[in-house]
Amino acid sequence: MRVDVVTLFPEFVRQCAGFGVVGRAVERGLLELEAWNPRDRAEGGYRRVDDTACGGGPGMVLLIEPLRKTLAAARQAAATPAPVIFLSPQGRRLNQDKVRQLAALPRMILLCGRYEGIDQRLIEHEVDEELSIGDYVLSGGELAAAVVIDAIGRLQEGALGDAESAAQDSFSDGLLDCPHYTRPVVHEFGAVPAVLVSGDHAAIKRWRRQQSLGRTWLRRPELLEPLLLNADDQRLLDEFKLEHKGHPHEQDH
Numbered sequence: 001m002r003v004d005v006v007t008l009f010p011e012f013v014r015q016c017a018g019f020g021v022v023g024r025a026v027e028r029g030l031l032e033l034e035a036w037n038p039r040d041r042a043e044g045g046y047r048r049v050d051d052t053a054c055g056g057g058p059g060m061v062l063l064i065e066p067l068r069k070t071l072a073a074a075r076q077a078a079a080t081p082a083p084v085i086f087l088s089p090q091g092r093r094l095n096q097d098k099v100r101q102l103a104a105l106p107r108m109i110l111l112c113g114r115y116e117g118i119d120q121r122l123i124e125h126e127v128d129e130e131l132s133i134g135d136y137v138l139s140g141g142e143l144a145a146a147v148v149i150d151a152i153g154r155l156q157e158g159a160l161g162d163a164e165s166a167a168q169d170s171f172s173d174g175l176l177d178c179p180h181y182t183r184p185v186v187h188e189f190g191a192v193p194a195v196l197v198s199g200d201h202a203a204i205k206r207w208r209r210q211q212s213l214g215r216t217w218l219r220r221p222e223l224l225e226p227l228l229l230n231a232d233d234q235r236l237l238d239e240f241k242l243e244h245k246g247h248p249h250e251q252d253h
Contacts, residue, residue, distance in 0.1 A: 002032040007112040010035030022153040030156040038066035059116025083128040087141035091130030103155035112141030178211035214240035
């Protein structure tokens with residue numbers, strides 16, 4: 001998969017691609033990442049990429065032409081067509097389903113805004129989709145782009161040491177992940193649940209599923225609403241609710 005990022009801070013993007021799972025994906029040739037700076041295609045001695053907003057008001061707005069030329073160069077850098085995705089708080093909220101869709105693409109171009117924003121005319125003519133990582137405002141789109149790159153990079157086949165890791169992530173099946181423990185089994189903070197050291201794999205699987213259902217009910221109950229739980233899952237959830245009757249979080253549900 002190839003990701004091209006249009007940004008005023010290309011080094012930030014390149015550095016993000018040098019660590020952890022994304023770094024390994026790049027090293028293994030599973031993910032190709034390239035950054036493009038609009039200043040390289042801006043005109044004049046100052047390589048200006050922004051101007052004051054029409055109608056007045058604070059902040060600067062990124063100009064059309066430097067971005068337009070940069071997007072054109074990024075598109076031409078590879079033969080595979082690429083959708084242009086603008087990282088914006090006004091876009092569709094990113095979730096795991098969307099991450100899986102993006103991870104399946106052969107290529108995409110991420111457009112990072114800065115300052116007050118981007119000239120709306122460029123968005124309307126050059127952008128295929130707007131994407132948000134949450135209902136808050138960042139100084140620019142680079143951090144959001146890094147989030148997208150990390151989320152899709154880890155889903156590239158061979159990026160993770162164990163493919164099952166992705167399958168067990170929170171939201172992979174619409175639920176939150178179960179809690180995890182490691183050694184020592186007994187610690188001053190408490191003991192590992194006995195079932196996890198019992199050697200009974202069926203019981204462990206059942207416990208993890210119940211914890212996943214229960215955690216979702218306690219922390220993100222809205223995630224359960226669209227799910228059609230089978231009889232076994234419903235029974236596990238009912239048992240969890242009974243065990244946690246009177247839990248401080250229960251009052252919210």
